[in-house]
Amino acid sequence: MDAGQGSGSMDAMHSAKEEVKRAADIVEVVGRYVQLRKAGQNYVGLCPFHSEKAPSFTVSPSKQMFHCFGCKKGGDVFAFWMEYHNASFPEALRELAQKFGVNIPEKPLSPAQRHRAEEREEIFRVNERAMSYFARLLNEDRRGLAALRYVEERGISREIIEEFRLGFAPDRWDGLVEFLKREGLSLDTAAKAGLVAPRKSGGYYDRFRGRLIFPIFDLGGRVLGFGGRVLDDGMPKYLNTPETPVFQKGRCLYGLHAAYRAIRGEGSAVVVEGYMDFLALRNHGLAHVVATLGTALTADHIRKLRGYAPIVVLVFDADEAGDAAVLKSLPLFLNEGVSAKAVQLPKGEDPDSFVNQWGLERFRELVEGALPLFDFYLERACSEKEMDLDAKARVLKQVAPILS
Ligand SMILES: [Zn+2]
Structure with missing residues (x-):
């Protein structure tokens, strides 16, 4: 790589970072996730990163920094975003830039960073497609009729079914597998997303079978994973996506x-x-x-x-x-x-x-x-x-x- 080009793109990244910093007010960003109250020049709240009963988490609008006197975590708006969302710096930069309408140049990532970011993006993509597949089966396919009846008998309206994108996974081992193949999506990625599991004999099989499907969203509406419920007395009654690079059960709240x-x-x-x-x-x-x-x-x-x-x-x-x-x-x-x-x-x-x-x-x-x-x-x-x-x-x- 030519040195001039390299520093040129670094300059562009640096100015994008500064622009996001100017646009993304830290009080506004943190305030979406932490209840803040004004205390003198600053804002204080209960720290989202450690257990506490009295607020030791402060945000300074003048410095555009946060600091916790309890767990010592602190930094700028990017540091907060990375810590709260378990994200890398490039992800934080991109997501904040998107939210605040700042254009960022193509980012020079290390190979490891790029791999991680791409893997997460691919998992979100395959989850999104799987959600459409499940939804179509519930709403437009005779195989989903029993599941649809189950939901309707419990009084759930059409609007709710659509708003929360409920779906149905048919009772077969290769329904989603075949769909993903037809769509040209990677089954390896689907396995990383917890949607399919490897067969001992090679190939993959569907993890969710014969279940009503509940997609689980993050705050931005991306699909993190799925919950599935049997319609009869089968066991287990509920099945969730296993831990994946984008889904940790203990950190998610449905809805x-x-x-x-x-x-x-x-x-x-x-x-x-x-x-x-x-x-x-x-x-x-x-x-x-x-x-x-x-x-x-x-x-x-x-x-x-x-x-x-x-x-x-x-x-x-x-x-x-x-x-x-x-x-x-x-x-x-x-x-x-x-x-x-x-x-x-x-x-x-x-x-x-x-x-x-x-x-x-x-x-x-x-x-x-x-x-x-x-x-x-x-x-x-x-x-x-x-x-x-x-x-x-x-x-x-x-x-x-x-x-x-
Ligand atoms: Zn803390």
């Missing part, structure tokens, strides 16, 4: 892309466990709701949510597993300084069945009357009538480690 504005508006987030719970509530008009992907709530989930609202209301299934999930989340909320409440549904109900039977107003009343998490747990644990001393001791034993 957040469609809910974060409403969560900020309401000042609280309703969290449910299942895709169908989420869709049923959306269908009835509740907008500030997200779902965990059938997994336990993580500290990362809570940090994401507290960037939008200070209160989280858990509405888990009214059974032992649901109660256990609420109890497990208690120390996480305490660590993150988020005020958490839980709703007591009538025994045996889940949010889906409840809202369909009783309507949104009754559901909202339950949310209004949600108990602080700790009270919820004590009430549950002590509700067995006439607890004897042994039973009370058992409850204390369970609760004590959480409070220490």
